[in-house]
Amino acid sequence: MNIVALHPMVHGLLPELLLVGGASAILIVGVLGARALAFPLSILSAAGAIWMSTRLAILPAEATAALHIDSLVAFTRLCTLLVGVLILLVNRHVPEEREQPEYFSLILFSLAGIMLVSVANDLVLLFLALELVSVPTYILIGLSRKDVRAQEATGKYFFLGAFAAALMLYGFSFLYGAAGTMQLFPAGGETRSLAAALARPEILADKLTLVGLLLVIGGLAFKVAAVPMHFYVADVYQGAASAMTGMLGFVPKFAGFIALIRVFSMTGWVLSDGMFWLLWAMAALTMTVGNTLALMQQNVKRTLAYSSVAHSGYMLVALLAGPGGLAPNAADTESPLRNGLSAMLFYMVMYGVMNLGAFAAVSCLRKTGDEGDDDSVERLEDASGCARKHPWAALALAICLLSLMGMPPTGGFLGKLYVFSSAMSSEAGTARAMPMLALVIIGVLNSAIAAAYYLRIIAACYLGKPADGIRASRCRMLHVGLAACAVLVMALFLRPGVLFDRAHSAVADMGNKPLSTETSATAELTAK
């Protein structure tokens, strides 16, 4: 394929274009009546985009100002798409036959949104990309289930999402005003950028900039479901179909955290005291509030929803730890363990997989709903004793829950280890070492609290008296997706390097070493 002749803008966005193209093609195919093709085509598009993102040479960052293609982009693309394939598999059984084209194409649009968030080097593009992530999810929730609960969940999610987006946009407008440019990082011969402007203390300290940053963080907090923007999760997660909920745990969160990385990179990771304590409180509260609320739920989906809040808290701890190397006596700034961002990315992907696995397992266990429809189990007593009849689904659920709990031998344990060790070491020797340590202790105590409610679900499955009328879903694709999640969770414990090395090189080279033809992710992959 002669790609050299393509416009750099097109060239840089080939994987995204392929995904969006595939999604559009599915819609057209659906209109033409070949709805059965929708699912295979969506898998094909995702696979094609994976191939594209690893195989094709990626353009140097200088080539165009609007795109910012660095190692983080390569990581985001690959992980989004790989988890995306799992999401597609798990969601195979959800839509009615009539709605399949819309359903799968919307998933693809949303995935493309995450990838664009990482690519965006411009406030306009960043904002549109974040909306591209969210807007399809509003519709997907409504499509995934037909009853009144889904309607309500969609409504709530839509309004709060729109509200958060509007807040963020208002914040963007102030950042634009302060810096006088839309561009995030210097690139493509354009020297003016937000990063350069925020590097000047008088701009960083400016009230308008501060208001802008706070509003942006608030808007992104909604995406990642962090306190104080966490209140919607339980209702939304409960209202959507279980398989869709698995997606909601990954897609907006991943996009939100990538955007947060970009925003803090713009400030050069220089956090003022106020900002530090704000994030500190946010992380501490997110962990604690999430776990406390989760402990009070009787509904499996609501429990997992609030646990999703708590997991965002753990990731915020890692975000606060930052890229490391700020401490004056940190001799090994290159050490992956001291880098909070790589820990965060590892945890994020790990969380995506284990959370999806847990919801896939819930989705696999079916019962007859209140209105006589086929529904996934929801309350604890619905799932009671399911291990007797459906040992494999229960085992997969147990593995994913143990990983969420952070128990070895699962990848979730290593995720927690990386997060907490980065938090303990990144600020070592500075005045912020103490609060970081306190945060770690809050974190580990929280994971002990969390064990109680995860264990309650496992206990219901294994120790409870068998409930009537549980049956397993017959969807093969769901089985494949569930098995893949469970196996991945275990495999990433034995070989964490596969993911962690990539996460680390993604942030270690972030922004300063654009990938050229020779050093693209392709070359690394084929070499291995």
Place this chain on the structure above:
Amino acid sequence: MEHILTWLIFLPLIGMVAVLIAPSSMARGIAWMTTFITFLVSCTMFGPFLPGGAAWTGDGYGKAMQFVHQTPWIHVGNFHINWHVGLDGLSFPLIILTTLITWLSAWASWNFDHWTNNKGAKGFFALFLLLETGVLGTFASLDFFLFYIFWEVMLLPMYFLIGVWGGPRKEYAAIKFFLYTLAGSVLMLVALIAMYFASGTAMGDPGNSTFNIIDYAINAKIHDYFNDTTTKFLGWTFGRAMFVMLFIGFMIKVPLFPTHTWLPDAHVEAPTPISMILAGVLLKLGAYGFLRVCYPIFPEAGKWAAYAVATLGVINIVYGAFCCLAQTDFKRLVAYSSISHMGYVVLGTAIMTDVGFQGAMFQILAHGVSSPMCFFLVGVIYDRAHHRDLNRFGGLWLAMPKYGSLATLGFFASLGLPALCGFIGEIWVLLGTFNAGFPWAKPMAVIAAFGAILTAAYILWMIQRVYLGKKQEQYADFPDVTARETAILIPMAALAIFMGVLPKYTFDLMNGTLSDIIKVIQGS
């Protein structure tokens, strides 16, 4: 067999796979065979630990580790976690104890099909074998990270073994057990990470950070840095903060007052073989943690905390014994007696002398033999009577003469009758405490000795209520112990007598290593 220790750890896992593949009716046979082979393999490893063997070079702590197998596992950047296992006089006797007790428990599970809760034999025996791998791995690990992983791996099988196959309140007991232990281990995790980074700082190069438990104790740079009172962690002295966090993690497992409440519940609900393992092996992990991790690595903090730790130990002894006096449930009584007996281990450890450590270690092994025996004896009678109410028994000796004799032997061993195993450990600990250099040591020894009298009281009273007295109608036709039950009891009874009459051979296995540890402690 170069990597025999690694094979030993994973042998039960191979058995577990076999159990899962084979038909359900063969599960107990495979489990019995696997645990027996594991026991035999561990017996072949005696050589270096006998007097004059390779473990006796006298080069100092950690220098004569046997059957070492070290290979990189997770190397991400400069974050090194190794598969690093090895045995010395501290861990080897515990490995033997584990393989023996697990084998006998597998045998005690032979009547699985007759239990009230007998669904899923495959699952039971698979988890049983997984548990053995976890325990062996924890005892053999020389890498702290590996230690932690195995420590956590044990948690789950135990949770399911109690929770699925336990008694009426099994869920409550299982969840309580799990949460208590997990709460301790998260603190251990913080200590683990902090020690890893601190070891790098101590070495002057974060690239040299290590998880090696032995290096923490014998590498002069690390050891000095860890025990320097000017090293800070969250504003506290580093060594003391670590010691406290690790201590809490281990004390929950021992279990030490006030974190002991999970134990009686877990024991009462657990099936007999699981109680045997819980009392015989799992409780020893906490004590092993003290001897392997807390004291050799943080002797300064050990001295600082000696008074508090010894007090906790004495409270355990006395409080456990008083609780025993109040029990009417046979199994709960034995469970509280475990708490009381583990108090001696903690007291012996706290005073940090040769005699104290020897007594503690001997008491670990003695209790590891006598408590499974007691739990099995309770199980035997529970199988026949289907209740455990002490006040409703009586005259069992007349009904079941062989059982009565073995039971008396077992409970006397637990009581600490001279010439039986319990005596040596207790007397060593009491003597050690009496002669220790702390001003509070003598009163403590006296109070602990008072505990020994209480022990005699509750055991003799129990024997009187259950075994002596008139023959009762409803128990008259109970069959005496079967051949299988006798075969399970005999090895433990023989060991109880052997350790009590000829304690030298047990001391020989461990004294070298223990005095090396004392040298490390005194050297700082």
Place this chain on the structure above:
Amino acid sequence: MLTIGLNHYLVLSAIVFSLGILCMVTKRNALGILIGVELVLNAANVNLVAFSRYQTGAADGHMFAVFVILLAAAEAAIGIAIFMNFYNTLQTIDVDRGDELRN
């Protein structure tokens, strides 16, 4: 004579923003909330255009505003679709009537 400067526009946008938030918080009617969202988006638009005019002199702020208008239209379309559905099921667009989701 008063000259209109940047600050006037910023104050205007702040007022519009506050009204939008107030509208979202107080309205029970779905359309009312949607109007609130539009107000906040337009507050941002006023900001963008004002900054573009007074700070940079370039057209990028105007361009962003055009994108936002497009996005607002798309969002409104989806929002109305969602509440058509809601209305079909519940015969109302009073958002407080959706109270099925609870523990």
